[in-house]
Amino acid sequence: MSAWLQQVIDRGQAMNDWLSPVRMKALEELATTAWPTRRTERWKYTSLSAVEQLELSTTASATHASVERISGLDSLDLVFVDGVLQTDLAMLQLPAGLQIHSLHSAPAVQQVIATSMFSQIKPRHHLFGLVNDALASDIVFIDIENGHAIEPAIRIINQSTADHESHQRVLVRLGNQAKATIIEQAEGEQSSLSTSYSEFDLGDQAQLDHYRFAMQTQQAIAIGGCHFCLHDAAALNSTLIGYGSELSRTDIDIIHNGEHAKAKLNAIYLLAESEHFDLHTTIEHAKPNGTTEENVRGIVGDKANAVFNGRIHIHRDAQKTLAELNNRNLLLSRRGQINTKPELEIYADDVQCAHGATVAEIEEEALYYLRSRGIPRSKALVMLNYGFIQELINQMPNQQLAQWLEPQLRARFKEMEVR
Amino acid sequence: MLTIKNLHARVEQQNILNGLNLTIKPGEVHAIMGPNGAGKSTLGYVLSGREGYEVLDGQVDFQGHDLLDMDIEERARDGLFLAFQYPVEIPGVSNMEFMKESVNTMRQHRGEEPLTAAEFLKKAKEACKQVQLPLDFLKRGVNEGFSGGEKKRNEIMQMILLEPKLCILDESDSGLDVDALQVVANGVNSQRDGKRSFVVITHYQRLLDYIEPDFVHILANGKVVKSGDASLAKQVEKEGYAFLGLDTSEEANA
Numbered sequence: 001m002s003a004w005l006q007q008v009i010d011r012g013q014a015m016n017d018w019l020s021p022v023r024m025k026a027l028e029e030l031a032t033t034a035w036p037t038r039r040t041e042r043w044k045y046t047s048l049s050a051v052e053q054l055e056l057s058t059t060a061s062a063t064h065a066s067v068e069r070i071s072g073l074d075s076l077d078l079v080f081v082d083g084v085l086q087t088d089l090a091m092l093q094l095p096a097g098l099q100i101h102s103l104h105s106a107p108a109v110q111q112v113i114a115t116s117m118f119s120q121i122k123p124r125h126h127l128f129g130l131v132n133d134a135l136a137s138d139i140v141f142i143d144i145e146n147g148h149a150i151e152p153a154i155r156i157i158n159q160s161t162a163d164h165e166s167h168q169r170v171l172v173r174l175g176n177q178a179k180a181t182i183i184e185q186a187e188g189e190q191s192s193l194s195t196s197y198s199e200f201d202l203g204d205q206a207q208l209d210h211y212r213f214a215m216q217t218q219q220a221i222a223i224g225g226c227h228f229c230l231h232d233a234a235a236l237n238s239t240l241i242g243y244g245s246e247l248s249r250t251d252i253d254i255i256h257n258g259e260h261a262k263a264k265l266n267a268i269y270l271l272a273e274s275e276h277f278d279l280h281t282t283i284e285h286a287k288p289n290g291t292t293e294e295n296v297r298g299i300v301g302d303k304a305n306a307v308f309n310g311r312i313h314i315h316r317d318a319q320k321t322l323a324e325l326n327n328r329n330l331l332l333s334r335r336g337q338i339n340t341k342p343e344l345e346i347y348a349d350d351v352q353c354a355h356g357a358t359v360a361e362i363e364e365e366a367l368y369y370l371r372s373r374g375i376p377r378s379k380a381l382v383m384l385n386y387g388f389i390q391e392l393i394n395q396m397p398n399q400q401l402a403q404w405l406e407p408q409l410r411a412r413f414k415e416m417e418v419r
Numbered sequence: 420m421l422t423i424k425n426l427h428a429r430v431e432q433q434n435i436l437n438g439l440n441l442t443i444k445p446g447e448v449h450a451i452m453g454p455n456g457a458g459k460s461t462l463g464y465v466l467s468g469r470e471g472y473e474v475l476d477g478q479v480d481f482q483g484h485d486l487l488d489m490d491i492e493e494r495a496r497d498g499l500f501l502a503f504q505y506p507v508e509i510p511g512v513s514n515m516e517f518m519k520e521s522v523n524t525m526r527q528h529r530g531e532e533p534l535t536a537a538e539f540l541k542k543a544k545e546a547c548k549q550v551q552l553p554l555d556f557l558k559r560g561v562n563e564g565f566s567g568g569e570k571k572r573n574e575i576m577q578m579i580l581l582e583p584k585l586c587i588l589d590e591s592d593s594g595l596d597v598d599a600l601q602v603v604a605n606g607v608n609s610q611r612d613g614k615r616s617f618v619v620i621t622h623y624q625r626l627l628d629y630i631e632p633d634f635v636h637i638l639a640n641g642k643v644v645k646s647g648d649a650s651l652a653k654q655v656e657k658e659g660y661a662f663l664g665l666d667t668s669e670e671a672n673a
Contacts, residue, residue: 363507364470365507366507366509368469368470368491368507369503369506369507369509369561370509370512370517370521371490371491371492371495372467372468372469372491372492372494372495372501372503373495373517373518373521373524373577373581374492374495374496374521374524374525374528374581375492375517375520375521375524376492376524377490377492379520379524383512383516383517383520384509384511384512386511386512387509387510387511387512387560388511389511390511390512391510391511
């Protein structure tokens with residue numbers, strides 16, 4: 001066990017609230033979990049040595065968040081700084097059918113629902129998920145009643161400031177036929193560690209448009225996950241955009257727990273300098289007639305390091321499953337590294353399942369073509385890079401978000417340019 | 420406009436151009452013909468600055484500047500345009516984005532204000548119409564899924580939009596039916612204004628029926644072996660290259 005994990009357990013034991021029984025369970029598991037090394041399959045390409053040495057403040061910082069609005073986007077913003085919720089939930093004007101509570105404000109009924117979800121969708125094998133179970137204090141619970149379509153996007157912003165460790169948690173329940181858009185946006189570049197986990201329960205025919213922007217860079221260590229449970233005919237459309245930092249890891253689990261559920265997951269990672277980004281996705285087809293379409297594209301510059309592991313598990317009863325997984329990578333430098341591994345585990349015999357993974361370089365011919373029309377090399381590279389991910393950006397259901405992202409992503413490509 | 424003196428160049432350790440000379444004045448149309456492997460396309464690539472094409476000897480003067488000392492994009496901005504024989508497909512980058520970026524880069528270079536999106540769209544639509552490409556081509560990825568003929572017309576459209584000073588057309592006629600050939604030729608002819616110069620690289624005389632050249636040069640083994648007027652092209656069409664007494668045994672290798 002690392003010293004860091006030991007102090008997590010010590011601190012976890014001091015937590016005392018209505019989630020304590022679940023927290024205790026997580027602590028028990030942590031106490032018996034071996035600290036991952038490079039021999040641990042889930043951490044084969046991602047070293048945790050940076051975490052072991054961390055000594056960060058665990059008290060909230062005094063910083064107040066400044067959050068830019070997204071132009072043209074109607075959103076309800078929930079702002080966390082170092083894991084502490086800054087937004088006064090009581091002041092939010094919520095549309096009918098939507099409730100947002102924190103751990104501290106949840107009424108008894110919501111406590112019951114939250115308890116039934118907390119750490120139930122997120123699989124127990126995520127070590128830092130257990131850490132988050134134990135230590136997340138300002139847990140936010142978003143509850144959408146049956147049949148309600150929530151118009152404003154719910155935007156959760158998570159900022160990490162220098163020398164802080166934080167644990168942030170969100171639970172979301174969409175009732176039957178409910179509809180919502182949820183954006184999870186994380187930022188930070190100074191030395192810090194944040195774990196950020198969210199669990200989503202999508203009722204029958206519920207529809208969720210979900211975005212996760214894991215945009216921590218430089219020394220901001222970010223470990224987290226999104227975990228979705230889909231009931232009958234639920235539809236999830238999720239877009240992940242990840243930047244790399246000293247260590248950035250995201251685990252996504254999508255569980256088809258009802259029939260005829262549809263999951264679409266588009267993920268993009270863009271890495272510069274010596275950044276590291278690790279994405280593990282697992283799709284569990286536990287019920288028949290489910291559909292999954294997963295597109296993952298990455299661009300890796302300089303000495304950066306990308307890890308992608310995409311698992312699709314089709315259970316014995318999940319007949320008539322349609323599942324596709326595609327991972328395409330663009331490597332901008334000979335010093336960059338990409339480790340990609342699709343994993344299919346299929347126990348049903350009447351399914352359609354396809355996967356593919358490629359790693360390519362910028363086509364010199366395309367670069368030459370653009371330059372021959374007067375476009376400078378660096379700009380041509382940005383265009384080609386953006387072109388590589390544009391298809392996925394265009395598929396985002398909310399194009400206001402896409403427009404907000406575009407200049408940021410183009411700026412990111414400039415950083416990624418290898419001179 | 421362009422003066423090429425004693426140009427020697429090689430690709431992948433193979434000498435392709437072996438002392439090529441050519442002088443092009445403003446407003447002139449020069450056709451370059453020659454058997455396969457004579458170095459016709461190589462000439463276009465060397466002039467445009469493509470990497471991997473190594474100049475061993477010789478000089479190229481383009482409007483008073485040493486062309487060989489310029490970057491690919493600088494050459495383009497100074498007015499050199501190569502219509503590709505095999506235009507590249509770039510999925511993800513729309514024709515519109517590509518051409519707007521390109522046109523505005525050129526305008527900036529000339530000290531002109533960049534076009535707004537609306538201004539550019541208007542121009543692009545006109546050019547699209549002129550080469551008979553449907554307007555939705557502007558939205559599609561650069562050359563993505565275009566037929567051979569559509570790609571060639573896209574090159575001509577780019578030429579119209581970029582208003583270059585010297586246009587090198589590398590087999591812009593290959594793979595075209597008569598109708599498409601006419602579209603390409605009309606596009607080229609519309610840009611002849613007495614100042615703009617053209618180098619038309621072709622295998623066949625038929626393009627020259629539509630684009631009438633002032634000079635025809637026969638390229639073989641990396642140099643100009645015969646120059647003449649439009650009648651030279653007709654002679655080639657009739658008699659092939661045999662009348663030039665060329666040793667064609669090594670051409671396939673080059």
